[in-house]
Amino acid sequence: MSTGRQRQRILIVGEEPSARDAMRILLGSAGCECTVASNVQLTLATMEQKNFDAVVLDPQSSSSQAAEVVSRIEESHPNLLKRMVIIIDQGGDSQIKDLAERYSIPNVQRKFLLQQLWGSLELLFRPEVVFQDVTHAARLISDSFRDPLLVGVRGLHDGSRTLLYAAGSLRMDLLIEPAASSNRLELAGQILDSARPDRRFCGVPVTLRGWNGPVAQAAAEEFGDFRLEFNFESNVSLEIKIDATNCITVPLPVLERARRSAVGSS
Numbered sequence: 001m002s003t004g005r006q007r008q009r010i011l012i013v014g015e016e017p018s019a020r021d022a023m024r025i026l027l028g029s030a031g032c033e034c035t036v037a038s039n040v041q042l043t044l045a046t047m048e049q050k051n052f053d054a055v056v057l058d059p060q061s062s063s064s065q066a067a068e069v070v071s072r073i074e075e076s077h078p079n080l081l082k083r084m085v086i087i088i089d090q091g092g093d094s095q096i097k098d099l100a101e102r103y104s105i106p107n108v109q110r111k112f113l114l115q116q117l118w119g120s121l122e123l124l125f126r127p128e129v130v131f132q133d134v135t136h137a138a139r140l141i142s143d144s145f146r147d148p149l150l151v152g153v154r155g156l157h158d159g160s161r162t163l164l165y166a167a168g169s170l171r172m173d174l175l176i177e178p179a180a181s182s183n184r185l186e187l188a189g190q191i192l193d194s195a196r197p198d199r200r201f202c203g204v205p206v207t208l209r210g211w212n213g214p215v216a217q218a219a220a221e222e223f224g225d226f227r228l229e230f231n232f233e234s235n236v237s238l239e240i241k242i243d244a245t246n247c248i249t250v251p252l253p254v255l256e257r258a259r260r261s262a263v264g265s266s
Contacts (some may be wrong), residue, residue: 006073007031007032007033008032008054009032009035009051009057010032010033010034010053010054010121011034011035011046011056012034012036012037012038012055013037013038013043013057013069014036014056014058014059014060014087015039015060016058019087020036020038023058023113024113026113026118026200032121033252035052039253040065040068040069040117044076047073047076047077047080052083053125054083054125055083055085055210056082056084056085056087056121057070057084057086057087058086059086059089059093063095063099065223066086066096067095068113070084070103081103081105082124083121083124084103084105084106085105085117085129086100086106086107087108087109087110088107088109090109090110090111093141099177100139101139104136104137106123106137107139108120112253112254115253116251116254119251120137120251123137123249124137136168136246136247136249137167137248137249137250137251138165138167138170138172138248138250139165139252140163140164141171142162142163142164143164143253159185160175160176160177161175161177162175167248169193169195169196170194170242171191171193172191172192172248172250173190173191173192174238174252179229183232184229184232185229185231186229187208187216187228187229187230188227188228189206189225189227190223190224190225190237191204191220191224191226199223199247200222200224201221202220202221202222203219203220204224204240205218205219205220205241206218206219206220206226206238206240206241207240207241208223208228208230208237208238208239209237209239210235210236211235215230215231215233216229216230219241232255234255235255237251238251239249
């Protein structure tokens with residue numbers, strides 16, 4: 001953690017003590033000051049006593065309590081809805097996913113908590129997100145690395161990875177694969193609008209950001225296609241400025257270097 005960085009204050013809301021403690025330790029290691037609350041009443045009381053920079057909501061499949069927490073925060077601290085992340089379980093309660101989508105709350109799958117939680121929060125702390133109020137975080141719909149494969153096949157994978165994200169009616173279809181240079185990656189993508197299939201995206205700026213700022217930039221073509229090439233970084237995110245009032249951030253999963261086969265490396 002760099003010196004002088006503001007210590008972010010995070011409120012963690014969830015019923016399960018072990019899950020709360022795991023997130024508190026994780027975010028504490030990133031330099032955050034964490035407070036925990038187990039129910040709606042404690043959440044509201046804690047927020048009256050202390051100001052927070054962000055909220056992590058872990059509903060543990062309790063969609064009714066999650067909905068009440070979000071509704072009460074919207075009433076009393078609406079600005080915090082822009083700085084909230086919700087934890088979801090694969091195959092869990094679909095109402096929780098619907099809640100996150102309805103309020104445009106970024107979500108992190110529990111099994112990717114270590115890799116994605118801090119990165120998702122950090123996106124919300126950027127000044128342009130807080131003051132311009134135009135940035136929305138896309139949610140991951142599918143990831144080829146999660147598809148079932150035969151025993152031994154995944155170890156031979158060449159590093160290519162397909163991802164699909166959504167933000168409202170917008171869809172971001174991505175392909176990440178090794179470039180000709182061994183230490184570089186290529187990212188090809190397309191922006192689509194499911195509500196307006198004929199929509200054009202010519203000239204839309206696309207920026208790939210790493211820990212230290214922008215690492216690659218491009219402009220989308222008429223039908224939303226774009227391509228970036230960059231030196232390998234494990235933690236990156238896309239920023240797509242659709243227009244002056246709509247900017248989409250796409251938090252990519254932690255990337256891995258491509259495994260090269262014995263034939264290819266000989």
